[in-house]
Amino acid sequence: MTAMHNVYISDAENKPEVFFNTRLDPRSFARTKMSQSLTEQGFVVNPDGSHEIWKAAGVDEKDGFMQFWGPLFNGKRLDSLIDEAVGSGSAAQNALNAIVLWIRSKMFLGETLSAANPAAAFISCEDGKPDLLKSGVFFSPEHLTSRCLFMEKPDKFPSDSDPVDPYNSPDLKDLDSSAFCAAAMLYELFSKTRPFLSGSAYQDMREGVFMPIHIAAPNLNEKLSGLIQSALMLPVSNNKSPVRASDVLSDILKILLNNNNEIVSYSSLFSALTEEKTLQIDNERKRYLFKLNKVVKTKRFILRNRTILLIGAAVLVSVVFIMFTMMDNISQRPTTAGMYPDNVIYAYLDAFSSLDHVFMEACLDGAGKNDLNAAISITAIVRTRLAYESSMQNLIPAQVWKENGGELPSPDVFGVTDLSISLVSGSLDEGIVTYRVAYLLWPINEDTPINRTDIMTLKPDRKKNWRITEIARTERQ
Numbered sequence: 520m521t522a523m524h525n526v527y528i529s530d531a532e533n534k535p536e537v538f539f540n541t542r543l544d545p546r547s548f549a550r551t552k553m554s555q556s557l558t559e560q561g562f563v564v565n566p567d568g569s570h571e572i573w574k575a576a577g578v579d580e581k582d583g584f585m586q587f588w589g590p591l592f593n594g595k596r597l598d599s600l601i602d603e604a605v606g607s608g609s610a611a612q613n614a615l616n617a618i619v620l621w622i623r624s625k626m627f628l629g630e631t632l633s634a635a636n637p638a639a640a641f642i643s644c645e646d647g648k649p650d651l652l653k654s655g656v657f658f659s660p661e662h663l664t665s666r667c668l669f670m671e672k673p674d675k676f677p678s679d680s681d682p683v684d685p686y687n688s689p690d691l692k693d694l695d696s697s698a699f700c701a702a703a704m705l706y707e708l709f710s711k712t713r714p715f716l717s718g719s720a721y722q723d724m725r726e727g728v729f730m731p732i733h734i735a736a737p738n739l740n741e742k743l744s745g746l747i748q749s750a751l752m753l754p755v756s757n758n759k760s761p762v763r764a765s766d767v768l769s770d771i772l773k774i775l776l777n778n779n780n781e782i783v784s785y786s787s788l789f790s791a792l793t794e795e796k797t798l799q800i801d802n803e804r805k806r807y808l809f810k811l812n813k814v815v816k817t818k819r820f821i822l823r824n825r826t827i828l829l830i831g832a833a834v835l836v837s838v839v840f841i842m843f844t845m846m847d848n849i850s851q852r853p854t855t856a857g858m859y860p861d862n863v864i865y866a867y868l869d870a871f872s873s874l875d876h877v878f879m880e881a882c883l884d885g886a887g888k889n890d891l892n893a894a895i896s897i898t899a900i901v902r903t904r905l906a907y908e909s910s911m912q913n914l915i916p917a918q919v920w921k922e923n924g925g926e927l928p929s930p931d932v933f934g935v936t937d938l939s940i941s942l943v944s945g946s947l948d949e950g951i952v953t954y955r956v957a958y959l960l961w962p963i964n965e966d967t968p969i970n971r972t973d974i975m976t977l978k979p980d981r982k983k984n985w986r987i988t989e990i991a992r993t994e995r996q
Contacts, residue, residue, distance in 0.1 A: 872934025
């Protein structure tokens with residue numbers, strides 16, 4: 520049996536046939552309506568360019584799986600010939616001959632619908648070798664082949680996102696697909712590696728991410744190298760210099776066939792590299808790998824995680840906005856900059872009288888906040904009463920009330936009057952001063968003031984602004 524995974528040639532009742540194992544059990548086979556593939560056509564292209572239609576003859580079960588079978592085409596799978604071409608000897612020549620036969624047969628078929636999967640094409644081999652004058656090509660039914668190749672993936676490819684056929688682009692059709700397939704096969708044959716190897720092979724095809732052929736196979740015929748590169752760029756949507764697939768295939772055949780219509784030797788397609796050219800290619804390879812690792816991977820990481828990154832960016836913008844807002848608010852808060860200690864005391868008690876708790880806080884640096892808390896509480900009470908009591912008026916600062924006559928009763932009066940300040944100790948040069956501060960505090964809804972005496976200590980803060988660091992208080996009615 521010349522079997523290779525799910526598409527193979529074997530004996531059925533002592534008669535060789537072509538088999539397509541779907542790897543589906545009978546129940547799944549029925550549910551997926553795979554039996555419809557019995558009517559799907561394949562094509563056999565003869566050496567003279569004529570072709571015949573191939574159809575599956577039946578379906579049977581083997582080892583619990585359903586498989587199609589049909590008329591024998593005695594040949595070898597094209598991908599196996601390429602896999603065997605590990606050197607520049609007869610195996611490489613056989614693979615080159617097989618690819619030329621495949622390209623020529625595709626052009627014989629033209630735009631006729633035929634399987635685009637070269638991995639499951641068969642090449643007849645006279646005496647074990649593909650021959651331009653004697654070998655035919657069997658193009659398996661496309662959808663049936665895709666199913667079988669898909670089930671070969673666990674053996675052929677490292678991840679689920681790899682292509683069903685490593686030589687085929689899902690975005691191309693007709694001769695565009697043929698040109699791409701031909702280029703991918705020739706790339707592997709000449710460079711000993713596939714152009715699209717990653718777990719994102721389809722994305723690589725669409726973005727043109729692959730090692731350029733002139734770097735992967737630097738001593739390859741330059742014209743052939745350019746044709747392969749152009750064809751591999753066909754799936755790229757923003758390709759600025761699209762080429763006609765028919766021209767690419769024709770030009771490839773012109774290079775691979777000599778004047779006697781014979782396939783050229785594999786080794787004749789390569790030339791020796793100068794030391795300067797080798798150094799240039801090495802530098803280009805390094806630049807490409809840098810771009811691949813830095814630019815392409817970064818771009819794809821962003822695309823894969825764009826939702827998370829957008830949320831993160833929104834959060835970051837919000838945090839930055841909040842921080843700038845907070846910093847702006849902080850920068851706009853009142854300070855005691857430029858004020859002498861006695862000015863700070865006057866301003867502090869004046870702010871207390873007008874319930875300006877923001878400026879009061881700016882005056883304090885470690886001192887008790889009883890006055891500040893009282894100002895905040897009174898503000899809340901007044902605003903509540905203003906909302907519910909139509910007769911309620913805004914508070915009048917006590918000093919303003921007194922200057923206007925100070926008539927009693929005074930229910931809407933609050934604040935400090937009769938203020939006197941005297942230095943007790945310290946100086947500006949010493950960085951600490953203490954003052955004796957005496958005043959009358961007029962509470963709300965009371966006609967009798969509280970007689971207060973505060974001993975206030977002030978020091979400059981880190982910004983050299985004088986602030987109140989301690990308040991020692993005595994008071995009496």
